[in-house]
Amino acid sequence: MASIAPPISNELVLTESRTMRAQTIERTDALDKVKALSVLPNSLHVTTDMAASYYEVGVDTVKSVILRNRKELTSNGMKVLRGTELRAFKAETEVHGEPLFVGVNSLRLFSRRALLNVGQLLTESDVARRVREYLLNAEQVVRQEVQPGQAIPARHMTPTAFRQIYFSDVAENAFWEHLYTHGYLLDQRNQRRDTFGNLTKDGYRHGHPRAGTGDRFFMLPEDMWVDPNGRPRGRAVVRPDRAKELVEQLISEGLRANPSISWFPSRLALTSIEVVDGHQIEFRRGA
Incomplete structure (x- = not known):
């Protein structure tokens, strides 16, 4: 391995x-x-x-x-x-x-x-x-x-990182769409007007956990940026104690998980290698 x-x-x-x-x-x-x-x-x-x-x-x-x-x-x-x-x-x-x-x-x-x-x-x-x-x-x-049994810091486990680890064969756009349509995250795309009056800007709570299912599995990170008007800006992160349960829930809803899953990303399947500035960098997915 x-x-x-x-x-x-x-x-x-x-x-x-x-x-x-x-x-x-x-x-x-x-x-x-x-x-x-x-x-x-x-x-x-x-x-x-x-x-x-x-x-x-x-x-x-x-x-x-x-x-x-x-x-x-x-x-x-x-x-x-x-x-x-x-x-x-x-x-x-x-x-x-x-x-x-x-x-x-x-x-x-x-x-x-x-x-x-x-x-x-x-x-x-x-x-x-x-x-x-x-x-x-x-x-x-x-x-x-990550050592077995060690929780992943919540502020790091973004939905993007979660998908890369557990559902990397699911297209990123399809993964986000699933989170929106199945009640995990708020979908406020194109709900605010830009400088020219067009509805092209996301709402202030876009990507935040929805009440109920969303709150169960997601939370706002403690280091989220807050704008000058006191509004938290950014997207939710996965609750570290609910990652395994979320994987099982998404599988039950039809998302295709990686062929083998370790509940903590200590064994990730290699997808590609890049050599950058003399350093071999491994980009991994799956488990």
Whole structure:
């Protein structure tokens, strides 16, 4: 049986592996944990200058990251406003009736995910390095060996990690859809309006446990990010004492579990190997 790879100590693995970046991109709480983050008045975005300030690098350095990774950053919420969209955004972000972007004909904005994505890629920043270290530490439970009988820390067992361990043959979108439609998690997709009046933003409680079945198996993590209005933002995690029961429940509802299951992920079936910066990294699934 293949041995488990030791915990990854080289944070540069995130700069080299898009698989690892995708695995940790939801942990936008890392931004606030590492350093105080200033955002625009809409509490949702930062500009290129603000991204450079957060990571304590020059604007040209951030632009270089954009040039090399435009498609990935765009998929995570980076966008450029022009014309009508820009005028609407300027009106929304006025402070005491004074516009912030006078004379600006186009404006690049980063969502929290996109800003985190910059930190995953940026090698010339100590702040970005600390962000990557936080991300790897937060996800380490998926890779490390857990002794039999040892509970997994609740803040680490995200539904994504749970699927990777026990239901990795189920497509990720199908897995999340099952959690929504079977009463585990709240589905508030496209329930809030964006800057332009379109219903494209998730509700504030999207992904939180539903009363009843959801509360039985899921909980909000103790380190969840809270927005300036006091609303917890983010998704639920699996209750560590209910992981085995949740596996059995999902199997009874028709989800296909991995061929062999160990109730703690101390023996994970190897799926692929990547060699990153001289380190052999094993990406595993199943049990």
